Amino acid sequence: MTDVASTCDPGVSRLIGWFRTDGADFPWRRTRDRYAVLVAEVQLQSTQVGRVVPYFEAWMTRWPTACDLAAASLGEVLAAWQGLGYPRRARNLHLAARRICDVGWPGAADLTDLPGVGPYTAAAIRCFADGAPVLPEDTNVARVLARRFPDGWPGTPQGLGWEVGQAFMDLGREWCTARAPRCDDGCPLRAGCPAASAGAVLERTPPRRRQSRFDGSMRQRRGVLLRELTAHGSVVADRDAAAAASLVADGLARVDGAVLVLPEHP
DNA sequence: ATCCGGACTA
DNA sequence: TAGTCAGGAT
Incomplete structure (x- = not known):
């Protein structure tokens, strides 16, 4: 593992050395349980980590496996989802659990066949549950990549799947933030970063689309x-x-x- | 290109 | 009060 890390991009190798290994905030990323990762990542898409963890733990206690969730009624699932945002996600999760329980998981390349599973969630399952060398690109990670590797991400080294994914996500949240990146405050990818060298925040990676107001919506x-x-x-x-x-x-x-x-x- | 839920923050 | 937020489906 150390050997592999030392052979990849020096910045990335530094990044892996830097990221917090406790994993306390992300218990599911150490379980190697595809269902757990699916549940947690979908929950995370609706709200923030601090709020999700209690929901996730209660969820896994109540429905520890895909078949347990599949056996629940949609009403129970929607009730348990209260406070987690878009109920569509709960319904899709329920449908996905039924399919998984019924016919098993799709092939690794076809995880997006599951309802509510897009490129990000599929990559998260491959990375965190399977340990595959895949980088889940949420908006934070996409921003880091666009700034630090504008010519393309060289790829996750074999054997470092979840470490790299976790490191990039932590970095995107804590250092390489959208408005005020802390480039010179110890960013492990600072050396050789074109965006930091340009001394500018650069444009936001996906041009933000405004959302209509919530009140009365x-x-x-x-x-x-x-x-x-x-x-x-x-x-x-x-x-x-x-x-x-x-x-x-x-x-x-x-x-x-x-x-x-x-x-x-x- | 729009919609979707509601908490957080400036 | 007003703006921000994020992945997926359509």
Whole structure:
């Protein structure tokens, strides 16, 4: 492992030496459990680590395996998801668990066949669970790569999968931040960094798209309705017909007469 | 190109 | 109060 690290880009080798190895904030990244990584990374996409960890631990206690989750009802899953943001992700996770329990995991190259699993989550599973030399590119990592390796990332050395992924993510969060990167405050990738040498923050890697305000939004209205629905099992549909229709369209609710109820198992 | 949930922060 | 945030589906 040390041998491999010493043969890759010196900056990366320094980075690996620098990153925190406790892993306390990311228990799932040491489990080598694909299901655990899937659950946690999807949860993380909706909120931040500090808030996710308790949810994750409760989730894994309640549904330790994909088949345990598959056996749950969508209503239970949505109720447990309360506070984690987009309920779509919970539904996709539930669907994915059913498929995994039923027919097993897709091939390593086809993880994105699972509902709600895109390039990032697939890479995270390969990296953190499988230990594959794959770098999960979230927006933070993409920013680090764009600044430090504008001509392309040379690739993760074999045998250093999760260490490199964790290191890049930590670096993106703590040093190579979007607005005020701490280049000269001990960044392990400082040497040879074109962005730091240019003395500029550079443009943000993906041009940010503004999001419509939350107050009064359909997101908020859906949230109100779904909270009621998961808490009581039903809610009067015409209380907010548009939001109700939106939930139904997403498979998160079903109309039963005048009330909105949880959908049947698909 | 837009939508999606809600907590955090300036 | 207003802006920011992130991956995936459509």
